[in-house]
Amino acid sequence: MSLNNLYSPKQQEVMRFAMNTDYFMLINHGAKRSGKTVVDNDLFLYELRRVRRIADRTGVALPQYILAGSDLGAVHRNILNELTNKYGLEYHFDKFNRFKLFGVQVCCFGHSKINDLGRIRGMTAYGAYINEATVSNQEVFNEIKSRCSGDGARILIDTNPDNPLHWLKQDYINKADGKTIAEFHWKLTDNTFLPDRYKQSIIESTPSGMFTDRDINGAWVSASGIVYPDFNENVHFIHTDELPPMVRHFVGVDFGWEHYGVFTLFGVGIDGNIYLLREWSAKHRSMDDWIKIGKGIVAEHGDILFYCDSARPDRIREMQIAGLRAMNAVKDVVAGIGHVASLFKQRKLFIVVENVSRFKKEIGVYAWKENADEPEKEMDDVMDAMRYGVYSDKIYGER
Numbered sequence: 001m002s003l004n005n006l007y008s009p010k011q012q013e014v015m016r017f018a019m020n021t022d023y024f025m026l027i028n029h030g031a032k033r034s035g036k037t038v039v040d041n042d043l044f045l046y047e048l049r050r051v052r053r054i055a056d057r058t059g060v061a062l063p064q065y066i067l068a069g070s071d072l073g074a075v076h077r078n079i080l081n082e083l084t085n086k087y088g089l090e091y092h093f094d095k096f097n098r099f100k101l102f103g104v105q106v107c108c109f110g111h112s113k114i115n116d117l118g119r120i121r122g123m124t125a126y127g128a129y130i131n132e133a134t135v136s137n138q139e140v141f142n143e144i145k146s147r148c149s150g151d152g153a154r155i156l157i158d159t160n161p162d163n164p165l166h167w168l169k170q171d172y173i174n175k176a177d178g179k180t181i182a183e184f185h186w187k188l189t190d191n192t193f194l195p196d197r198y199k200q201s202i203i204e205s206t207p208s209g210m211f212t213d214r215d216i217n218g219a220w221v222s223a224s225g226i227v228y229p230d231f232n233e234n235v236h237f238i239h240t241d242e243l244p245p246m247v248r249h250f251v252g253v254d255f256g257w258e259h260y261g262v263f264t265l266f267g268v269g270i271d272g273n274i275y276l277l278r279e280w281s282a283k284h285r286s287m288d289d290w291i292k293i294g295k296g297i298v299a300e301h302g303d304i305l306f307y308c309d310s311a312r313p314d315r316i317r318e319m320q321i322a323g324l325r326a327m328n329a330v331k332d333v334v335a336g337i338g339h340v341a342s343l344f345k346q347r348k349l350f351i352v353v354e355n356v357s358r359f360k361k362e363i364g365v366y367a368w369k370e371n372a373d374e375p376e377k378e379m380d381d382v383m384d385a386m387r388y389g390v391y392s393d394k395i396y397g398e399r
Contacts, residue, residue: 252389
């Protein structure tokens, strides 16, 4: 079988470098689905065999290697399960989340929280593979790096791009010299194994602006400008008489007092599209009044879910005591905005124009903060409620 049947030209370039250069840190960064994690997974196996050869020469019985992801679940999903599916590998874990492979003890850790730090301190590692590095806590990342002090230790890193001021970009990628630190930039088009139809569908469904720059072109760019540039009032505003029958409903909730509190009622149509059916927004509205609105929604649409801002657990509890199915919304800002923006771009999210008021005022001015992956905290109340509802329903709803 030809090497071209196994690896893309970009993957072959990285493999050749990794097998012929005595680097310390190799960073593969760029677009999603570009093939960078596949090659790093295979290089991880290559590194374990190389570590075992070094250990044999230096008389080390059981060398240690660090395998780190955002959490242990990500280590399994992104690396170990993929290697099992590809090569049939099996792992036998001890109570410390370690397993032996090719005569090397692989120690698995999360890296996204500061409490991961204590689990890593004190060990000597002959290398590390850090997956999803941009979500690493910087102190934990530095500790992993410092632990890689065994003879010939190397560090493999892969990540999607983030803000260009991120420490990984500033301190490592920008300072790569092609030997001690090497970096390779990946675009979606580097994955020559993806069908053209699939790549085109990804391009067409990815929101304009930052999301296209990062997810398609692999660029480290700042979020800037309007959050939802693909929203078009001539397309996304519809009237009640244009609605299809709904198969189910849910509500997004942003609590407020001095700023606007908001309920946003959504319906999922028989066509699979999502419709913002009605907005309730007001300042200084009591929880008793919000609960009355909620009960009215339930009386009309059934025992539906209310996805709520988790910053106010007391208010969620009041809703639950009143018999409403209130729960914490999924509040991942960039992922949530990306999902809503993708629905706008694909023309799968529509707004009933006569039933919203504050939405019309916010949508055109809802903008990113300068040099930050979060929106300005002004004119954002309906936008937050919409994101809480739509993104949480993607995670928890009946798809």
